[in-house]
Amino acid sequence: MPEIKAAGGVLIAISPQLPDKSMTTAERHTLTFRVLSDVGNAVARRFGLVFELPDYLRPVYQGFNLDLGQYNGEPHAFELPIPATFIIDREGIIRLAFVDPDYTRRLEPAEVVTALKSL
Amino acid sequence: MALADELIALRAKAQARVGPEVFGIMTRAVDELQQSGIVERSLKVGDRAPEFSLPDALGQTVHSKDLLAAGPLVVSFYRGGW
Numbered sequence: 619m620p621e622i623k624a625a626g627g628v629l630i631a632i633s634p635q636l637p638d639k640s641m642t643t644a645e646r647h648t649l650t651f652r653v654l655s656d657v658g659n660a661v662a663r664r665f666g667l668v669f670e671l672p673d674y675l676r677p678v679y680q681g682f683n684l685d686l687g688q689y690n691g692e693p694h695a696f697e698l699p700i701p702a703t704f705i706i707d708r709e710g711i712i713r714l715a716f717v718d719p720d721y722t723r724r725l726e727p728a729e730v731v732t733a734l735k736s737l
Numbered sequence: 738m739a740l741a742d743e744l745i746a747l748r749a750k751a752q753a754r755v756g757p758e759v760f761g762i763m764t765r766a767v768d769e770l771q772q773s774g775i776v777e778r779s780l781k782v783g784d785r786a787p788e789f790s791l792p793d794a795l796g797q798t799v800h801s802k803d804l805l806a807a808g809p810l811v812v813s814f815y816r817g818g819w
Contacts, residue, residue: 633817655794711783712786
């Protein structure tokens, strides 16, 4: 994060979670980057990222005692964004787009910094 | 260790914790997503990003336009903290 800032970028994280559920009050006040609440996935939808958790996966989440309705609100409880990272330049154009349904693979922070420096 | 390595290690741990059947179900969901073509439908380099306004953790509305006036934005979408 400090490297991103040093490279001139501002980091924001967006999830469909209700703001209450995102973190404890203490955490809310100590964040170094903004966490935004996209309840209903309206913004994620415009980036082309939204999918619905397939039926066969829902019992798995329930088995984990994970009631997505509580986190995300109804009726969109089972809609999720594909994890993705975009770099948007000052003209509003996307300069980096990392979209990967495999949630165990993520963009290396170093790649973000390199991309920011090349803008 | 690099993020990718950490995630591979985490994934192996998760697999051990939930057992092969559940892990298989979750992997299947990922594969189906990849095959569904949704990645092709998502925004690409060169596309114009939509402007957006969303509340932050403190209830303040954040406008992408305002943030972009100050510099480039790194926007990360994730499923949630759970």
